[in-house]
Amino acid sequence: HILKLFARMSIIPSAVYKRPFTVCIEGNIGSGKTTFINEFKQYNDTTVLQEPVELWRNVSGTNLLELMYKDPGQYACLFQSYVQLTMLQLHTIETPTPYKIMERSVFSARCFIENMKRTKMLRPVESVVLEEWYNWCITNVKLKTDLIIYLRTTPEVVYKRMRERAREEECSVSLEYLQQVHQIHDDWLYHRTLFSLPAPVITLNGDKSIEEMFAEVRKCKEGFFTKAD
Ligand code: DCP
Numbered sequence: 001h002i003l004k005l006f007a008r009m010s011i012i013p014s015a016v017y018k019r020p021f022t023v024c025i026e027g028n029i030g031s032g033k034t035t036f037i038n039e040f041k042q043y044n045d046t047t048v049l050q051e052p053v054e055l056w057r058n059v060s061g062t063n064l065l066e067l068m069y070k071d072p073g074q075y076a077c078l079f080q081s082y083v084q085l086t087m088l089q090l091h092t093i094e095t096p097t098p099y100k101i102m103e104r105s106v107f108s109a110r111c112f113i114e115n116m117k118r119t120k121m122l123r124p125v126e127s128v129v130l131e132e133w134y135n136w137c138i139t140n141v142k143l144k145t146d147l148i149i150y151l152r153t154t155p156e157v158v159y160k161r162m163r164e165r166a167r168e169e170e171c172s173v174s175l176e177y178l179q180q181v182h183q184i185h186d187d188w189l190y191h192r193t194l195f196s197l198p199a200p201v202i203t204l205n206g207d208k209s210i211e212e213m214f215a216e217v218r219k220c221k222e223g224f225f226t227k228a229d
Contacts, residue, residue: 019144020098020100021098021100021146022099022101022102022147023099023146023147023149024101024102024103024104024105024107024148024149025101025102025103025104025148025149025151026104026105026107026148026149026185026189027150027152027153027185028151028153028158029158029162029170029178029181030153030159030162030165031151031158031206032151032161032206032213033104033151034051034103036149037103040101046097046099046100047096047097047099047101049090049093049100049101049102049103050103051103052086052087052090053065055086056082057169065079065169066169067079069172076121076126077129077130080109080112080116080122081133084106084109087106087109088106088141091106091141092142105145105198106134107143107148107195107198108188111181112181113127113130114184115180115181115184147199147200147201147202148198148202149201149202150185150189150190150201150202151204151213152186152190152204152205152206152207153182154182154207155182156175157206157207158178159175189201189203
């Protein structure tokens with residue numbers, strides 16, 4: 001099914017050698033993006049760029065992710081500004097392979113900014129500055145993206161996963177917050193009524209077990225990625 005979709009979108013690997021064919025993996029917190037992307041590490045023609053969460057946890061010794069959740073009024077804007085910078089670095093980094101697969105993007109960082117704006121975690125003037133940066137970047141920086149894979153989940157499922165993985169900084173994240181983040185991702189990537197789409201979207205059922213997801217990943221890889229010897 002996925003291969004048919006790829007084919008219908010005229011995704012031709014031989015056309016990628018001048019610039020990497022770039023895939024962004026998107027979805028709610030806990031939707032399985034890391035698991036999904038890790039499966040591509042065994043392919044020597046693919047550069048896997050994980051989300052720089054570790055950078056956000058250690059900005060010259062400061063855990064900005066933690067501060068953002070503990071004191072959003074003070075740190076949400078600064079955190080999102082740093083996310084934008086680190087994601088732009090990943091978009092523009094030169095990679096030696098014909099394929100590049102990224103966990104999230106500067107595009108989905110916008111979903112969090114939108115939610116923080118709606119829920120007043122950001123002051124109006126803060127969201128204006130972040131949005132102006134965003135608009136400047138997408139106009140002036142080459143952020144070429146060829147495909148988005150959306151791991152669509154239900155908030156209750158990701159809430160359970162998030163509690164189980166127990167990332168310390170996320171102990172205060174509520175089901176309601178995940179519902180808000182889900183809605184914005186869904187309006188953008190599934191209903192397609194929110195922001196414009198930077199690339200075609202394939203939606204996968206991210207509620208599935210890891211084993212079932214691996215089967216989906218394998219189907220993607222077999223068609224378009226060459227396995228390392
Ligand atoms: N985050 C945020 N704003 C962003 C990007 C991320 O507030 N623009 C936060 C939400 C999470 C943490 O950073 O607390 C990491 O979120 P992700 O959904 O990007 O990564 P996960 O590790 O949750 O992904 P998955 O479980 O799907 O692998």
